[in-house]
Amino acid sequence: GQNIDQPTEMTATEGAIVQINCTYQTSGFNGLFWYQQHAGEAPTFLSYNVLDGLEEKGRFSSFLSRSKGYSYLLLKELQMKDSASYLCAVRDGILTGGGNKLTFGTGTQLKVEL
Amino acid sequence: DAGVTQSPTHLIKTRGQQVTLRCSPISGHKSVSWYQQVLGQGPQFIFQYYEKEERGRGNFPDRFSARQFPNYSSELNVNALLLGDSALYLCASSWGQGKGEQYFGPGTRLTVT
Numbered sequence: 001g002q003n004i005d006q007p008t009e010m011t012a013t014e015g016a017i018v019q020i021n022c023t024y025q026t027s028g029f030n031g032l033f034w035y036q037q038h039a040g041e042a043p044t045f046l047s048y049n050v051l052d053g054l055e056e057k058g059r060f061s062s063f064l065s066r067s068k069g070y071s072y073l074l075l076k077e078l079q080m081k082d083s084a085s086y087l088c089a090v091r092d093g094i095l096t097g098g099g100n101k102l103t104f105g106t107g108t109q110l111k112v113e114l
Numbered sequence: 115d116a117g118v119t120q121s122p123t124h125l126i127k128t129r130g131q132q133v134t135l136r137c138s139p140i141s142g143h144k145s146v147s148w149y150q151q152v153l154g155q156g157p158q159f160i161f162q163y164y165e166k167e168e169r170g171r172g173n174f175p176d177r178f179s180a181r182q183f184p185n186y187s188s189e190l191n192v193n194a195l196l197l198g199d200s201a202l203y204l205c206a207s208s209w210g211q212g213k214g215e216q217y218f219g220p221g222t223r224l225t226v227t
Contacts, residue, residue: 033215035218042204044218045217048214099164099211100145100162100211106154107155
């Protein structure tokens with residue numbers, strides 16, 4: 001199975017940079033995903049890492065270290081609209097019966113303040 | 115291109131009733147997965163279908179069933195509804211099996227009274 005840990009809440013200032021960490025213990029691994037979810041809405045895809053290293057997409061970057069079971073999401077130039085829950089999810093390895101199964105953490109609620 | 119679509123948007127049912135939720139994946143995507151999300155939690159995996167075959171099943175009772183059609187759309191059925199089935203039901207679309215990004219639809223908000 002999978003166990004995924006991420007902080008419950010974080011607060012940051014508009015214009016600043018924030019890093020949201022995610023650690024995981026898995027019986028199989030085939031990619032790590034980050035999603036943004038505003039209250040009452042569906043998750044929106046942000047990034048996907050399958051190899052070690054940094055993936056950058058505009059103001060958002062995601063890093064993965066498979067040997068450490070660790071990822072982070074970096075948000076730059078924070079805006080008020082970035083206030084949301086950020087979900088870390090791990091995809092099972094195909095051989096461990098997953099295919100496309102994602103296991104999610106409980107999410108990190110980010111509050112951006114003026 | 116259209117994203118993942120789900121219907122209905124909202125649904126209110128009574129305990130013991132049955133419900134069918136529908137999902138159409140992104141054009142060209144062959145895999146559909148279903149998730150249940152209750153307030154304050156991350157989504158929980160229910161089923162995954164690829165090329166019309168079930169490829170994964172989560173820890174949900176047999177009251178939950180699903181299928182995928184030749185056009186890759188999918189239905190999730192829940193029988194004998196319980197109050198605890200009240201949740202946001204999400205459909206995720208991806209093009210391959212164990213490959214690529216997964217994109218979620220807007221979800222169906224199910225309330226069981």
